[in-house]
Amino acid sequence: MDWTALRDEFAAVTGRWAFLDHAAVAPLPRCAAAALHQYAQSLAENGVAAFRIWFDRVEQVRILAAQLLHAPSPEDICFIPNTTWGINLIAEGFPWQAGDNVVLAAEEYPANQYPWLNLAPRGVEVRRVPSRGARLLLEDLYAACDSRTRVLSISSVEFASGFRNDLAALGEFCQKRGIFFFVDAIQSLGAFPLDVQALPIDALAADGHKWLLGPEGAGIAYIRREKLEMLHPLGVGAFSVVRPWEFSRIDFTLKPHAGRYEGGAYNMAGITAFGASLQMLLQAGIERIAERILELTDYLCEQAQRRGWTVFSSRLEKEKSGIVSLIHPVWPAREVVRRCRERGVVVNARAERVRVSPHAYNTRDEIDRFLDAATP
Template sequence: MDWSAFRAQFPVASTWAFLDHAAVAPLPTPAVTALHDYAQSLAANGITAYREWFHRLTHVRGLAARLVNAPHADDVYFVPNTTHGIGVVAEGFPWTPGDNVVLAAEEYPSNQYPWMNLTHRGVEVRIVPSRGNRIAIDDVRVAMNDRTRVLTVSAVEFASGFRQDLDALGALCRERDVFFFVDAIQALGVFPIDVQRTPIDALAADGHKWLLGPEGAGIGFVRREWVERLHPIGVGANSVVSPWAFTTIDFRLKPHAGRWEGGAYNMPGITAFGASLELLLNAGTENVQRRVIELTDYLCDRATALGWIVFSSREENEKSGIVSLTHPTLPSDEVLSRCRAAGIAVNSRAGRVRVSPHAYNTEGELDRFLAAV
């Protein structure tokens, strides 16, 4: 695939060698245009144009459902951040004292603190340590017992870049009758997630990383059979079956994930997010994945030849768009400082350099990064 037309959609490429999509990604031109269009419409029309933008929101929901292959568009709901989607499950799950949740030790804090916050309800958090750069499914299995109710993992771990075998973990959860939650923020946009093939009960991801959208607009998914079993949180006017009947109080919640969209929508964010989704879906997630793997394989080969240590697993089914590196002599903060001065965006996590290129990046930009240090 010729990626030059795709790359032309990213103004950042004229200023930065931007290799930090695991943090906050730059917006592509279609998303910027969508933001401008919304702002201009709101300025010119106010509420009179709302129906047009609500139709746009419905369209974006359909794109998001297509992204994860949800059975129904209404199985997908919009979240202001990944934390909100985690809270939907953590706070809404029908816990009883003595239950436990299993998670990996290297999870991002947003996928640890909401579960730790359940101690007042008698819920134990069982933490699975990593084995070097990977999380072993056997260790997850050992951590489970007959009181395990939820397994929560990131599809791709934010610091190491380890990509989980979601199919195997989902099968384990089905075998143990355990709810399976996935923090998908470091995978969606590059690595396909199919909720009809993989037994994921719920997931969440803000759109500002690999999905190339603005912060504050992301998606959640809840499998239909769990909608009535999770206690709804954040309930508001949009949670009910007749959200436009403002003067009629009729507390019947929507029979799908839309019940978790309680308040006003982040309409500009969702509009721009939709433009980025269209860009990615038109490119093809499989094509994007293939290109990102090509780039990260190239980086690992070149870095190793120059004496860097590649911490991330590069096994075929474990590699991701995140590469965690250690320089032979320089600490990660010094590498980061030199790169920023040279117009190169990378990051530092767990004392290592984290490089995360997207499909529009080039081998030349990776060479530029290595040359800068």
């Protein structure tokens, strides 16, 4: 596939950087930046007089998000300000009893640990399962579960190692045992396909500022309709109810879908720009994007090893992702990041290793540019 059109969307950043850090905060494509400008101009010129246009746009973006996740209905999607918020919807809304436990990976990003650790005053135990090297083994997660396990919370891709978890196997395990299965999908949505109808995922959340190439503060959550009533709704407000526009009528009948979590004003600017990025990705094809990302990361690993680097990430076919964790033969990770930034290359450091995360618009030349910048 010719990736020229997609790369053209990032002319602003590629003219300055070899940007290989999409696991952090990605640059906005031209279409998203234009959408932000369009919204700001409309708001400046019209204020509330243009609100119907922008509310309609929110619903259009909701449809795109449902297409991304293969959700049964757009109503199963709600907009959230960040992944942390989505995790807390489950952590704080779940019907816990003292003595219950939640199982997660010990190396999870803090946003997928602190909301669960915050449940300690309610008598909920957090069981943190360590990885074995770069790999988080299914049998270790299974062994941590017992009759009091109520939730298994996992990232689709681990942020530091790049390990891609087997969501199908984990979901099936949870489904058979009545365990609520939650997925932090921020490190895979936009880079790899995810089908919530094919996978027994009960809920997921992801902000849009990484692989989805949107702005910070505009993300999505999915909650399986059958699980909705077991959760105590949080953040309820005027738009959580079935008659949201009847401001003088108080009728606390919640929407029978994920929309009940959208209590207040929307981040119209963020959702608008996020929608532009999402439409661009869907048009390119998520399956093709995944193939391209794996092609680039395979090339990166091959060339890095030739130069004496150690590839920490698992590169087994079903475990590799868009994140590659590397160990430099000489320098510590922070020194590599510093030297690269001075030479116009953006990578990052996590867990004392160099983290490289190219997207589909990147090129092999940019991979070479990174390796050259990190050569003593």
